[in-house]
Amino acid sequence: MARSLARLVKGFQSITALPAVAAPACASLRSASLRTMAVPLPFSSKPRDFSLPNVSWGPEMLRLYEFYNNLCERETEGAEKRRGPWQRLPSYNRSLKYATGGVYLSKIIQSKARLFTRNMRNPGAAFEYVLFVNKEEQRCVCILQAGHLLEGPPGHVHGGAIATMIDTVTGTHASQLCEPVMTANLNINYRSPIPLGSTVLIESTLDRKEGKKTYISCKVTSTDGSKLHTEATALFVSISISHLLLGG
Numbered sequence: 001m002a003r004s005l006a007r008l009v010k011g012f013q014s015i016t017a018l019p020a021v022a023a024p025a026c027a028s029l030r031s032a033s034l035r036t037m038a039v040p041l042p043f044s045s046k047p048r049d050f051s052l053p054n055v056s057w058g059p060e061m062l063r064l065y066e067f068y069n070n071l072c073e074r075e076t077e078g079a080e081k082r083r084g085p086w087q088r089l090p091s092y093n094r095s096l097k098y099a100t101g102g103v104y105l106s107k108i109i110q111s112k113a114r115l116f117t118r119n120m121r122n123p124g125a126a127f128e129y130v131l132f133v134n135k136e137e138q139r140c141v142c143i144l145q146a147g148h149l150l151e152g153p154p155g156h157v158h159g160g161a162i163a164t165m166i167d168t169v170t171g172t173h174a175s176q177l178c179e180p181v182m183t184a185n186l187n188i189n190y191r192s193p194i195p196l197g198s199t200v201l202i203e204s205t206l207d208r209k210e211g212k213k214t215y216i217s218c219k220v221t222s223t224d225g226s227k228l229h230t231e232a233t234a235l236f237v238s239i240s241i242s243h244l245l246l247g248g
């Protein structure tokens, strides 16, 4: 147990040493940058990246994915590929498992733990989404296809499912800007229902940062932007790892 905890602490130290990226999101970024540096990988076997296209994605979801994915790379005059203004964020269902030492924590806490939004086995049944971040503009865009298990009012998406996605998008965005964070406050105005099975855009923008506090605004719209479905504001507070381990 003592050795496990030591490895765990070491693992978290290596994760939190990364600037401006939350632990789950930084896993892939770290592995990518470390791979190019030929340093031993701190992460275990290949996790499934849930934010890549699968058979359940409809034409609108795929079209928007291609649109933002193309903005992740730009071609220079010499046909050389360079990093574009946007970056796709990979997404895993076991955040802890893929960080050094995290596997021990996931055993200590609960080995069956899975990220809420990524725990459906059936592709397309619930939350199908991909996030892109634009660090220059300090904004995030999520393309969401809402599956049939998310029903609230007949034929429409449950308000709690919408809140979950807003929390996920704004929380991921805040995590990109500072250390690990937790949601302190989330205010939501539901303006028009979201048809079940439809694809929508969730856009998050940074309002301001004040010390430990990050304020973010968010809106959910139809993919052509003509229909506003939901508006929200969120406050995230930076936390230390001990806040998670010791419960605040």
Ligand SMILES: CCCCCCCCCC(=O)SCCNC(=O)CCNC(=O)[C@H](O)C(C)(C)COP(=O)(O)OP(=O)(O)OC[C@H]1O[C@@H](n2cnc3c(N)ncnc32)[C@H](O)[C@@H]1OP(=O)(O)O
Binding pocket: 024, 025, 095, 115, 167, 168, 169, 171, 172, 181, 182, 183, 184, 185, 211, 212, 213, 235, 237, 238, 239, 248
């Ligand atoms: C891998 C994929 C990633 C997906 C992302 C998913 C994101 C999901 C994020 C979540 O859902 S987190 C889960 C839901 N949130 C919680 O369970 C948080 C529970 N609350 C806490 O743990 C603590 O209350 C909290 C960390 C939010 C704050 O505790 P602290 O002790 O760190 O803060 P503190 O009390 O020192 O306050 C710091 C500042 O924040 C302010 N503050 C704290 N809570 C507030 C609040 N609720 N409303 C307004 N202001 C608040 C507080 O007034 C103060 O302002 P000042 O610095 O100006 O004095």
